[in-house]
Amino acid sequence: MTHLKRPLRQVGRTDRDLVRRSAALPRTRADDVLTALSRSANKSRLWWGVAAVLAVRKGTPRRAALRGVAAIAGASAVANLAGKPLFPRRRPAAEEVPEHRRLVRRPTSSSFPSGHSASAAAFTTAVAMEFPAAGLAIAPLAAAVAYSRVHTGVHWPSDVGAGALIGIGIAGATRHWWPLQTGQPAETAHRAEAPLMHDGEDMLALVNPKSGVDGQDPTEDVRYAWPKATIVYPDPSTDIRTQLADEIRVRQGSVRALGVAGGDGTVAAVASVAAEHELPLALIPAGTLNHFARDVGVRSVEDADEATEDGKAVGIDLGEVEVSGGAGDARRWFVNTASLGGYPEMVRIRERLQQRHPKWPSAALAMARSLRHARPLPVRLNGSETSVWLIFVGNGTYSPKGFAPSSRPALDTGMLDVRYLRADLPYSRARFILAVVTNSLHASHVYRQYDLPELDVELLDGNRRVATDGEVGPLGNRFVFRSRPSALAIYRR
Structure with missing residues (x-):
């Protein structure tokens, strides 16, 4: 214990010395700027505003905003719900800094770690992983927010440093559940002839x-x-x-x-x-x-x-689904994904809600409703009977293999990416959510993933609609999914 107290006393002495040096700085207009900046970052309002600006543009800026917001949520939880209760520490006395710098409302929670610094570092790091130029532009603002907590006398420098480390760590941890996109197009060895247009x-x-x-x-x-x-x-x-x-x-x-x-x-x-x-x-x-x-x-x-x-063109594989047993036989191609179970129901709810509400809130509400009211789907998969909550079929093999497949390394595999959530085991949905949170789907008994050239799905209880590429498709009770190698020639540089 003695060995631990000595380093802590040294940190305390260094903290007090740095606070005195900060307090000794002459009064300038920067004092008002830093005070306003510190207040603007309360409850991460500053970073929510930056995220809103980034999200206006599709693609990389929007992904950066979403990752940044996710990182803020994680960093705030770790710093405020775990760090502060576990490591209580008094904040610097108000007299440590000049009166004109002091916040009108001083926080009363534990000083260690700094939640403001954790959120600033988490957001900036997460944005930089997706959009380096934006991360570089935001970094000085994040550093100013972190320093403002010392400048206004509500945190010790070590609180700020610990908060920043938490934020950086949480931002890096988002890659555990949400891998970064490589930015490279999918590979294909299929050649294709296409006329100059x-x-x-x-x-x-x-x-x-x-x-x-x-x-x-x-x-x-x-x-x-x-x-x-x-x-x-x-x-x-x-x-x-x-x-x-x-x-x-x-x-x-x-x-x-x-x-x-x-x-x-x-x-x-x-x-x-x-x-x-x-x-x-x-x-x-x-x-x-x-x-x-x-x-x-x-x-x-x-x-x-x-x-x-x-x-310039290449050949790529397409997915195909033959539907029978409904109003009549039908066939649908799909370029991305097809699904049975909860997803088609979600699409129908979303389309109804979109008549009165924006698309994104409608999609979130539709997903919540469909999962809440989902019913097990008795099926026969390639001849084997089971019960599932939903079936996902991807055109090609997707990455990652866990939750939320997001990209395809190749478009010439001749395979379908088949995933489904079993409903024949106790508490399967709860176990699935736990596996998603812990990123352990690969070891879960309720989740299955296979790469197959063909999947035969026979419903044992009525008819359902298949969804292809986000659109609700034909009604049927038997669905045969196949990969069609080099079925489409597409122009690509």
């Missing part, structure tokens, strides 16, 4: 004017990339697949490529037509998340324009 001549391009978070019409992007293309818009009275097939038939062989500007659901519909008619596909990412475009490696209008002008 000078200015989009002989191209039929479907544009979804309601794509994306803000419903921004991507028509001008299409006209910029492919000024000679024939542009069509979704007809609300018919299915996109039927509409495009009719357009191709009317043009009697004059269409040499299909183009699409929209989200994953729209892209999937056009991709299915391109595959069936053996036409190459050119795409402009214009949706909310653009998972497929990101994996393919088309991230902008410029990427799409260059690829079509050069005639």
